[in-house]
Amino acid sequence: MVTIWLICGDGIICTASGVPFVLTTQYTPSSAICLAFGETHQATTISHDNKDCPVSHVMDLQDACQLGLIARYGNGYDSKYEQNLQLISFRQLLNTANKNLLNQLARAIMLNRWNIDHRFCSRCGVATTAHQHEHVKICPKCRHHAYPRVQPCIIVAITRHNPTTNQPQLLLACHTRHKDSGVYGLIAGFVEAGETLEMATHREVFEEVGLQIDSLSYFGSQSWPYPSNLMVGFVANYAAGEICIEPNEIFDAQFFDIDKLPKIVSAGTISHDLIMHVLNQFSAES
Template sequence: MTALHHYLLICDNDKFACIGGLPFFYRCEDVPAQGVKVNTDEAGNSIYAIAHQDIDLSQSPEESTGQIEFLRFRHLIGSLDALQSSQLAKAMQLLRFRQDHQFCSRCGTPTELHPTENATVCPSCHYHQYPRVQPCIITAIIKTTADKPQILLAHHLRATDSKMYTVLAGFVEVGESLEQCVHREVMEEVGLSVSNLRYFGSQPWPFPSNLMVGFIADYQSGDISIDNNELMDAQFFDIDSLNENGPIIPPKGTIAYQLIEWVKQHYQSKTD
């Protein structure tokens, strides 16, 4: 019988220890107390995450020697499959949860780790704190014209250096459904009404602990009027202009990229 192992993902905020441009899984016999369980792989090996300051990389096994570098999750995501991306996102979020919940939010007492759950427990008032997930919508808006189908893309203020254009996204508010959030965010950010919402898919996004829920929507009415506190620009692009000479779009591996690619393939096939 093949012996099972423990492997550690080593995290430095939004960066991971990598070798050859891919995440480095550090094999160990005993998991440090600071390690947090992420999942179990298909072979039955346990995957843990640990902060880089809590482990001595100089003790890595000989077969894993090489140039270790720390790469950002955003840089890695285009090289990862969905399972790997989910692993890294979960690792980041669980380590951040541990860091941010060292004290009880009700009484201020130092917390203890729950022995079997991803939770912290207050030994004084017994309050349990669990990792929070923040739902966000992300929407590709399609406009059909007499000439060519178009997609709405926006240039965000936070992306001034990259000049990237992407689909609209926003946080779900308390008491709001996902569909209501789509309508509100689109109206607030670009002043448009949309209709015919279709669910696309979802993706965990660890900045800080989001669940991105994707939709396709049809333009209904209105003229673009951007929220200058959020956006630098927004416009409808011909779908066939989304090529190497077109606007810079989000990297592979992101749900924003997947939405844009789906629209390109689906609507181009209709016009070819």
């Protein structure tokens, strides 16, 4: 049996209870992509033993519909054996799915997008073919190889003590796209060509809020399928400068006392985890 997740953009077909739906077929559809790591790509070699992710493949929802494996019905979808299926975005699952499941879903979304984006060669336009034993699209004409790409991004929690009261503080920023909701998060940005993670962190902080930082320490990382990012988290200390926001990206940025934080980003994101890590650190010190 082949077990498949169905993906559309950043959305996953889920059951009425919000659990990712697993389509079971006797044979592997040609457009299904194996989720296994390594170079064997057998259904038995999924990345690790994860009972929350009993799937071996991912498939684009449109391809599944064309093959008659699932059909649109009203505002949702029906399969042969299950009805009232819904397309739910990755962001909506952040508060309900555990990290192992989220990582696998992110992988599925990224591989599905890679499959769609590289159906034709970026150099000569010829239709590509899929390698049998690894994730790579090959151009039969110019032999260009297109592998799934991961885009590294940094995200950083910047701390200091209030210069007047000596209370511990955390820098939080409200992105322009969140100004209506009033949600605050951390400084983040893409790593550019030729940069180290540390270089990118210093640059992004200076570009977005005009500050200098020091004492970077690694926190952790998160796979983030928007579109295919690896978020790498750091904690840093404020070193110098006055806040001067980049208005095209940041609506507001301030140092907040840790007991007077504004509305922050949702749980399930590395931004939320970093904020909670800083709060716990300060609490342990007091």
